[in-house]
Amino acid sequence: MKGKTNIFNTFIRSIYDVSSFSVSAKRGFKRAVMYMLLLTIILGGIKGIFLGRNYYKQVSKISYILQKNYYNIYIYNNELNTDNSPIMFKDIDKLSLYIDDKKTVTDKLDNINETAYDNSNLLILKDGIIYKNIDNTYTVKYSTFLNGKSINNIELQSYIKKLNFIFPIIFIISKILIMLVNLLVDYLIIVTIASLIALFMKMVVKYGALWSLVIYASTLPLIIVTILEIIRPDVDFETTFIIGTLTYMIIIFKSIKAEIIARFIKKEL
Structure with missing residues (x-):
């Protein structure tokens, strides 16, 4: 029950609290993957339900x-x-x-x-x-x-x-699988660009930690894009999702760097 509560709290905080991303990432890459799968099932399922309803x-x-x-x-x-x-x-x-x-x-x-x-x-x-x-x-x-x-x-x-009964189920399952595949491709693109941004900012971030940060940072952009895709299923919002997540990553990098500098100054004093 505690694990479920932690995942729920992580989901809520990932929507509004940028400082929580680095804390969540420290819990490990496997935990981040579980979070991604849960997020995909929930949002992909909701999208499938709405499209299945239209089909009905x-x-x-x-x-x-x-x-x-x-x-x-x-x-x-x-x-x-x-x-x-x-x-x-x-x-x-x-x-x-x-x-x-x-x-x-x-x-x-x-x-x-x-x-x-x-x-x-x-x-x-x-x-x-x-x-x-x-x-x-x-x-x-x-x-x-x-x-x-x-x-x-x-x-x-x-x-x-x-x-009417068969296709809604197919829609839900297919949307979850499609979202999972698309997310993996988008995450690969975002991680690649984010690693270049980290190098430009003279930061060293482990590859696994970078993936974890990207997964948690994508929470709000993914929610927004899912809502937009339900409203306008004829429009591709993939670029919007990538740009939104990268914007979060830049904010996270600046926050982490500022925290490191503040600790260094405090230590010197």
């Missing part, structure tokens, strides 16, 4: 459209069939829906992408489904989950409703 609303509207407009959509022998193709609905809660029983998942879809919405697109094609958002593209063929089973329009609506 989109799928609900798609299901409503299919109910109100009977297009005789069915899948037979792992292939999509419809009486009216192609079918497109734009801006379904920031989603474009495209249905085409002529195009496959391996075909060039440039003409579709040009007319589709910027945020996310759901393409229901001849042999599979493609879901595209700002970060990723997910492709699944009917043969992987239908195994040749035929489904009619009513059953297709039922499958779409089931995605």
Whole structure:
């Protein structure tokens, strides 16, 4: 329980207290990595929940459209069939829906992408489904989950409703993993630049301690960027995160250097 309390206190202090970074870094690199993983799970999970919620609303509207407009959509022998193709609905809660029983998942879809919405697109094609958002593209063929089973329009609506429960979980897990990978890359860039700044300021900082400082210093920038990405998922805020964390690192270096000088003067006196 004490460990959990310490991590929570570290998180709170890392938001507003610059002097706490050097204290936290002294606890070791492993502790900093645990803090990074916990931060990634919390913030990545929150981001995934919000995006999953948006997806839930989109799928609900798609299901409503299919109910109100009977297009005789069915899948037979792992292939999509419809009486009216192609079918497109734009801006379904920031989603474009495209249905085409002529195009496959391996075909060039440039003409579709040009007319589709910027945020996310759901393409229901001849042999599979493609879901595209700002970060990723997910492709699944009917043969992987239908195994040749035929489904009619009513059953297709039922499958779409089931995605309401499956995809939010996928969103949460994927956002946590994506955030972790992006953080590691960004941290490597920040640590490299921060080491050069430390040399310029004539400071000697151990590599492990530098990584720890960067991890703790990134707390507030990461929170801000996560909020911005939830509000504007179509904008890349990676540069903002790097600049924000580096700004904190410069402040930390100045604080540490001032503390060292003050101790030296006190010792001389």
